[in-house]
Amino acid sequence: MAAVAMDSTSPAYHGMIAEFTDPDDILAAARKVRAAGYTHLDAYTPMPVHHLDDAIGFKDTKVQWTIFIAGLLGFAVGFGLQVYVNSIDYPLNVGGRPKLSWPQFIPVAYECTILFAGLAAALAMLAFNGLPRPNHPIFNAPRFELATQTSFFLCVEGTDPNFDHAEVKKLLESLSPVQVSDVFGDEPEGH
Amino acid sequence: MAAVEKEEPVALLPSSNKEFLLGNHSYKSIDELLGNIVLDQTSHGKVWFKWLGFGFLFVNVLVASIAWLVYQGIGVWGNNQPVSWGFDIINFVWWIGIGHAGTLISAILLLLRQNWRNSINRFAEAMTLFAVMCAGMYPLLHTGRPWVAYWLFPYPNVLGMWPQFRSPLIWDVFAVSTYFTISIVFWFVGLIPDFATMRDRTVQPAVKKIWGLLAMGWRGSVKHWHRYEAAYLILAGLSTPLVLSVHSIVSFDFAVSIVPGWNVTLFPPYFVAGAVFAGFAMVITFAIPIRKLYHLEEVITMKHLDWMAKIMLATGTIVAYGYLCEVFYAFYSGSRWEQYLIHNRMGGPYSVLYWSLWICNGLAPLFLWSPKVRKNLVALMIISQFVSVGMWLERFVIIPMSLHRDYLPSSWGMYYPTVVDFGMFFGTIGFFIFMMFLFIRFLPMINIFEIKDLLLKLRHEEHHSEADASPVAVGGGE
Numbered sequence: 001m002a003a004v005a006m007d008s009t010s011p012a013y014h015g016m017i018a019e020f021t022d023p024d025d026i027l028a029a030a031r032k033v034r035a036a037g038y039t040h041l042d043a044y045t046p047m048p049v050h051h052l053d054d055a056i057g058f059k060d061t062k063v064q065w066t067i068f069i070a071g072l073l074g075f076a077v078g079f080g081l082q083v084y085v086n087s088i089d090y091p092l093n094v095g096g097r098p099k100l101s102w103p104q105f106i107p108v109a110y111e112c113t114i115l116f117a118g119l120a121a122a123l124a125m126l127a128f129n130g131l132p133r134p135n136h137p138i139f140n141a142p143r144f145e146l147a148t149q150t151s152f153f154l155c156v157e158g159t160d161p162n163f164d165h166a167e168v169k170k171l172l173e174s175l176s177p178v179q180v181s182d183v184f185g186d187e188p189e190g191h
Numbered sequence: 192m193a194a195v196e197k198e199e200p201v202a203l204l205p206s207s208n209k210e211f212l213l214g215n216h217s218y219k220s221i222d223e224l225l226g227n228i229v230l231d232q233t234s235h236g237k238v239w240f241k242w243l244g245f246g247f248l249f250v251n252v253l254v255a256s257i258a259w260l261v262y263q264g265i266g267v268w269g270n271n272q273p274v275s276w277g278f279d280i281i282n283f284v285w286w287i288g289i290g291h292a293g294t295l296i297s298a299i300l301l302l303l304r305q306n307w308r309n310s311i312n313r314f315a316e317a318m319t320l321f322a323v324m325c326a327g328m329y330p331l332l333h334t335g336r337p338w339v340a341y342w343l344f345p346y347p348n349v350l351g352m353w354p355q356f357r358s359p360l361i362w363d364v365f366a367v368s369t370y371f372t373i374s375i376v377f378w379f380v381g382l383i384p385d386f387a388t389m390r391d392r393t394v395q396p397a398v399k400k401i402w403g404l405l406a407m408g409w410r411g412s413v414k415h416w417h418r419y420e421a422a423y424l425i426l427a428g429l430s431t432p433l434v435l436s437v438h439s440i441v442s443f444d445f446a447v448s449i450v451p452g453w454n455v456t457l458f459p460p461y462f463v464a465g466a467v468f469a470g471f472a473m474v475i476t477f478a479i480p481i482r483k484l485y486h487l488e489e490v491i492t493m494k495h496l497d498w499m500a501k502i503m504l505a506t507g508t509i510v511a512y513g514y515l516c517e518v519f520y521a522f523y524s525g526s527r528w529e530q531y532l533i534h535n536r537m538g539g540p541y542s543v544l545y546w547s548l549w550i551c552n553g554l555a556p557l558f559l560w561s562p563k564v565r566k567n568l569v570a571l572m573i574i575s576q577f578v579s580v581g582m583w584l585e586r587f588v589i590i591p592m593s594l595h596r597d598y599l600p601s602s603w604g605m606y607y608p609t610v611v612d613f614g615m616f617f618g619t620i621g622f623f624i625f626m627m628f629l630f631i632r633f634l635p636m637i638n639i640f641e642i643k644d645l646l647l648k649l650r651h652e653e654h655h656s657e658a659d660a661s662p663v664a665v666g667g668g669e
Contacts, residue, residue, distance in 0.1 A: 023647055043413040046218060046388065047640040047647070053417040063418045067425050078365075085345055085353040094357055104357045107440055111365040114433045118373040118426055122380050125422035129415045132407035139410065145391035147411050148384065150218040 012185045014137035015040075015157035016168050018177035019146070023049045026152040029175040030055035033156060036171055040160035044138065044147040066124040067117050074116025078109035137185030155183070209652065210494035211307040212645050221646065225637045226392055228485055235632055238484060243628045249621020256614035257332065265335050267611045274594045274606035279329040281586040282616055284441055285469065286326035287367070288462075288582060290374075291434050292470020293319030297377060298430035301423075306648060307498060309641035310490045314481075315474050316378045317636070321626040322473075323371045325619040330363070332615075359443040366440040373433055377426050380419075383409050384640045438463045445589065451528040452536075452593040455520055461513035465582055468506035468552075471499050472578035477627060479568050481636075490637055493566060500565040503578065507556030510585070514553065528598060540605065541592050544584050551581025 020026040023045065030043060034057055041056040043049075053059065082105040086092055091099050126132070138144060138155065147153050154177075156168050172180045216224075228234060260267055270277030293315035300308035331337050343364045345354050354361045387409035390402035409415070439459035446458040475496065482491040521533040536545045555577035564570045591606040630636060 044411045045413060045416065046411060047384070047643040048416040048420050049413070049647075052413045056413060058414050058417055060414070060418060061421070063421050064425065067422070071429075081345060082356040086356045090351070090353050092355065092357070094355075097357075101357065107359075107362040107436070107443075108356055108365045110436060111362075111369040111433075114429050114436075115369040115372060118369075118376055118429050118433075121422040121426045121429070122376045125380065125418050126407070128418055129412075131409065131415070134403065134408045136408065136410055138412075148388040148391045148409070149222050 010184075012137075013158040014140075014183040014185050015042075015155045015159075015163075016165070016172060016180060016182055017044075017138075017141050017144075017153045017155045018172040018175060018180045019143060020152045020154065020175075020177050021150065023052075023152055025176075026154055027052055027055055029154050029172075029177070032175060033154065033171060037162050038156050038160050038168070040157040040163075042138075042155045042157065044144070044153040044155070046148050046150065046152070049152070060128070062128050063121070063124045066128075067121045070120030070124075071113050071117035074113040075109050077116070078112025079105055081112075082108055135186070137183055140185065141183045142181050143179070151178070209649065211310060211492055212490065212642065212649055213492055214489040216489070216646055218643050218646065221639060221642050222388065222392065224487070224490065225635055225639045225642065226389060228631070229389065229633060229635055230392060232632070234485075239628060239632060243625060246621045246623075246625030246628060249618050250625050252614050253618025253622055256611050256618055257328075260332060260611060260615075261337065265333065267609060269606060269608040269612050271604075273597070273602050273604050274591045276590050276594060277606055278608050278612040278616055279333040280444075281583065281590050282619065283326050283329035284462075284586045284590075285583050286322045286329075286619065287441055288438065288466035288469045289473045289579075290319040290322035290326065290370075290470065291438060291463070291466035292474050293317070293322075294370075294374065294377075294430050294434040295467055295470065296474070297381070298427040298434065301427040302431060306645055307495055309638055309645045310492075310495060311474065311478065311499075311637075312641070313378075313381060313638045314477070314636045315470075316374065316381065317627065317630045317634075318470075318473060318477065319374050320371070320378060321623050321630075323367070323374060324626070325623055327367060327371065328615075328619065330367075359440065359447045362440045363444060366437045370433060370437045373426070373430055377430055380423060380426065381638060382634065383407065384411065384419075385635045385638065387411065388639050389635065435463055438466045450593050450597055451526070451532040452517065452589065455517070457513060457516050457520070461510065461516075464506045464509035464513070465585060468503060468510055468556075468578060469582035471503045471506070472575040472582070475499055475503070475571055475575045476579070479572050481631065485631075487637065490642060496568070496571060497562075497565045500559050500571055500574075503575075504556050504559040507552060507559075507578065511549075511553040511556075514549070531596070532593060535596050536588060536592055539592070539596070541588075541595075545588055545592070548581055548584040548588055551577045551584060555581065 018029065020029060026043060026045065027049060030041065030052060033041060034055060039057060043052055043056060045052065079102075083100060083102075086105075087099045093099075094101075138153075141153065141155075143151065144153065154172070156163065156172070169180060268277060268279065270279065293312075296308050296315040297312040297319075300312075331340050334340055334343075342352070343354060343361070354364075383406060386402055386406035390399055390406045393399040393402055439462065442458035442462035445453035446455060448454060478491055478496065478499075482488055518533055521529040524530070536542065555574050558564045558570065558574060564574070595606055596603045
């Protein structure tokens with residue numbers, strides 16, 4: 001570990017992780033690490049752990065806004081399409097009703113709203129999460145395959161302005177984790 | 192209610208999870224119980240093959256029926272003037288309705304914070320997809336020339352033609368295609384974290400790669416979960432009005448016309464209730480054998496079946512109320528055509544089907560008032576079959592029975608389905624069974640990460656009396 005510790009300044013260094021087996025433990029740990037002044041944090045859990053996002057100080061509403069805008073756009077496209085098609089480009093006289101009989105355009109405009117917003121929800125979630133991304137330094141962490149099964153990992157990233165290898169290690173070990181390890185990304189040259 | 196309160200005060204909380212996850216589970220045991228159904232391919236015995244084979248047999252019947260239909264034209268079906276909508280539309284509405292339970296379980300129950308949905312939602316969503324596939328085949332083939340079905344969509348073309356947006360039939364095109372798209376998206380988004388779990392638990396490199404591709408690099412980061420939960424919740428919020436709108440629009444196909452028995456404002460809510468009713472019957476039909484076959488009694492508990500039966504009872508009574516309303520409408524409308532329609536239903540050539548409908552949907556669900564019946568698997572299974580048949584009969588009563596004798600007595604006629612009609616009907620049932628059994632074997636049929644979430648909530652609930660206030664305090668205080 002000593003040799004690794006010296007490399008914590010190398011560009012491939014990603015951060016230090018602590019592994020927990022209980023969601024309540026990682027929540028407590030994340031709060032303490034954050035209270036100690038670290039901001040570049042991430043946690044990896046098999047299921048959503050509520051309040052863990054608050055604990056590491058993360059909040060993002062880009063997805064919600066994207067969905068909202070996509071929904072509005074969907075309505076505009078759906079409604080506009082029908083107005084153009086049935087009132088402007090090829091006006092149909094159906095029983096002498098007005099050319100722009102808008103109540104009859106609501107169902108399709110509504111479905112288009114849902115369609116656009118729903119697709120945006122999935123795509124925005126993936127896009128803002130940076131997925132698909134098949135490789136990530138964190139996958140090199142020991143026992144990380146458990147992050148989708150039984151273990152909860154807390155990561156203090158090397159980019160943190162207060163990052164000091166010895167101190168982070170001391171802090172993480174004081175939180176009674178299963179193990180603490182350094183994580184390195186792949187060598188820039190690649191394999 | 193008071194009696195329940197005395198017994199166990201927790202029962203009033205919406206998240207009394209104790210009865211929805213039995214046994215002494217850990218995260219690991221959940222992974223093993225649910226994941227190994229897919230990972231350990233030797234766990235599927237002969238029963239799986241028998242059902243798949245049974246389904247496949249009827250898939251062949253379906254293919255043959257469709258091939259003959261496309262080759263000959265829709266004259267091979269029994270529908271003709273005056274009954275221009277026959278099995279095709281009956282089965283379309285029936286299947287779409289069955290699909291709705293999946294969306295109800297996954298979306299509406301999520302919004303209502305009903306944690307018990309976690310055990311059955313994946314499975315019910317898959318049911319939705321396959322049911323909508325079955326449903327979609329019918330109108331597509333009913334167009335007569337399915338190879339030009341893209342004409343239904345608005346696109347600039349050399350014919351200078353556009354769809355007629357004032358028609359409920361084109362609303363249907365948009366509603367059903369949106370429903371199918373959003374259902375797939377919702378289902379897939381729900382699967383991503385489980386794909387990652389499967390990726391990390393698989394040993395064989397080739398299989399691992401497939402799971403890896405599907406998981407798209409999901410690593411369970413809390414930042415990802417943060418956006419994931421926001422997106423998932425909004426998808427649920429979007430699916431809820433969507434599912435209500437889809438069946439409302441399907442009912443507009445009828446309600447917007449002037450055919451006796453169709454032109455009623457009751458149709459949208461009554462169709463939606465019927466859809467949920469039929470859908471839950473289908474969920475129960477699959478849940479009972481599967482929980483036994485794959486030893487999932489601890490995850491899909493008796494309490495789940497009990498609650499599903501209660502929803503079936505509630506929606507069943509709404510549906511029966513709808514039937515009563517139809518009779519009242521006819522009486523109160525003063526329209527001789529509406530009144531004749533009810534006479535014709537009760538005593539006309541198809542009256543056996545009308546009274547069977549009352550037995551299946553009016554009478555059979557009433558047994559569910561008894562807690563004993565709700566706890567009896569055989570009884571539940573039988574009642575579910577009655578409901579499925581009943582909901583099919585309901586569509587028969589509404590569609591051909593209204594069309595075969597309407598305003599012009601000289602144009603009255605009878606409707607008889609043909610072999611091809613039955614071939615397609617049983618064929619789609621076979622297709623549904625076939626797809627469900629493939630799904631059970633090759634994808635995690637119960638949402639693994641949500642069961643873990645349920646387990647966490649269950650643990651917090653147990654510690655509730657020991658620690659003060661919220662589950663957060665339990666973690667924070669340590």
